[in-house]
Amino acid sequence: MMLQPALPSYWTQNNFSVPGISLEDIAELLEGRLEGSGNGLIVGINTLASAGPDEASFLANSKYKADLVNTKAGLVLLADGVDAPSGANVIRTTNPYLAFTRLQRHFHPEPQSAGRRHPTATIDSKAHLADDVDVGAHAIIEAGASIGAGSIIGSGCIVEKDAKIGKQCRLLPRSLVAHGCVLKNHVTLQAGVIIGSDGFGYAWSGSEHLKIPQVGRVVLHDGVEVGANTCIDRGAIGDTVIGRGVKLDNLMQIGHNVHIGDYSIMAGLTAVAGSTSIGKGCQIGGHAAFAGHIQVGDGCRIAGKSGVISDLDAGGTYAGSPAMPHRLWFRVAAAMRRLPDVMKTLNKK
Numbered sequence: 001m002m003l004q005p006a007l008p009s010y011w012t013q014n015n016f017s018v019p020g021i022s023l024e025d026i027a028e029l030l031e032g033r034l035e036g037s038g039n040g041l042i043v044g045i046n047t048l049a050s051a052g053p054d055e056a057s058f059l060a061n062s063k064y065k066a067d068l069v070n071t072k073a074g075l076v077l078l079a080d081g082v083d084a085p086s087g088a089n090v091i092r093t094t095n096p097y098l099a100f101t102r103l104q105r106h107f108h109p110e111p112q113s114a115g116r117r118h119p120t121a122t123i124d125s126k127a128h129l130a131d132d133v134d135v136g137a138h139a140i141i142e143a144g145a146s147i148g149a150g151s152i153i154g155s156g157c158i159v160e161k162d163a164k165i166g167k168q169c170r171l172l173p174r175s176l177v178a179h180g181c182v183l184k185n186h187v188t189l190q191a192g193v194i195i196g197s198d199g200f201g202y203a204w205s206g207s208e209h210l211k212i213p214q215v216g217r218v219v220l221h222d223g224v225e226v227g228a229n230t231c232i233d234r235g236a237i238g239d240t241v242i243g244r245g246v247k248l249d250n251l252m253q254i255g256h257n258v259h260i261g262d263y264s265i266m267a268g269l270t271a272v273a274g275s276t277s278i279g280k281g282c283q284i285g286g287h288a289a290f291a292g293h294i295q296v297g298d299g300c301r302i303a304g305k306s307g308v309i310s311d312l313d314a315g316g317t318y319a320g321s322p323a324m325p326h327r328l329w330f331r332v333a334a335a336m337r338r339l340p341d342v343m344k345t346l347n348k349k
Helices: 010-014 025-030 061-069 096-107 326-349
Strands: 033-035 055-058 075-080 091-093 196-197 202-204 209-210 218-220 232-233 240-242 315-319
Touching: 010 209, 025 033, 025 075, 025 091, 025 096, 055 096, 061 232, 218 232, 232 240, 315 326
Parallel strands: 055 075, 075 091, 196 232, 218 240
Antiparallel strands: 033 091, 202 209
């Protein structure tokens, strides 16, 4: 294939203007109910305090209710039962935050690939790329790698030998997909992500730590998004598996042979040690840590900075270190605050 014009930066692609949209069309898009004059076009979204007459805003958190009274937004997305400012255009919806998300996606659609290949990119002749795959500056695609239709490989990315990347994936700058790893469809890697680094596996010989070859893969299923500078280690034997629709935040460490179930979401600085299994639909706060070889049931909610050192039953809400049912943790925390007074009383006896 002949070289095409240089690939614009991700930011240039992502900031093209989208024409304004009428209030009636927004109501149809959001499946909401329009109240007000219905005049004018909306060209973007802003906060209640900063929005202008050609911008939409929303109220999804009551702590911002004071801003609603004085907003100059041309449209406000509100739940039923929330009083609207006098004269405001309003779209009523059962979930204003979800409605905001859908409208924001209208104004900021995903960039589309067009087969652009930067002249500084290195693409091995034995790699297999769909015709419309974009490849950015200084990216490297090694032999045996395959990349599906509609995918975008950002500047400085590396796709190693025999890695498989599906359709409409996006690799932002300087991310790495190591040899043999698999990204299914609609996967996003933010900048600096490492997929398939060696797992942390060593055996003590009596005189040194011998490295255990890490020969498994990492498999990311459809719709996974991985935050910036997160590392996911390949399996020692077998695969590390991230389920469908999982969302991982920035600066996370996922150890070898970890399994994360479909549609779980995990906030930044979380670390999961090797061979731990996290169930489907779990919600995990930032800076949580998981010991290795444990089982976390489906639907668990785990507070930030929790330390999980043993199996957790499905559907529970947990907090603390070691993690325990959150109601028990509240009692423990309350008791800890009273310890200085208790110690004073004991010392007097």
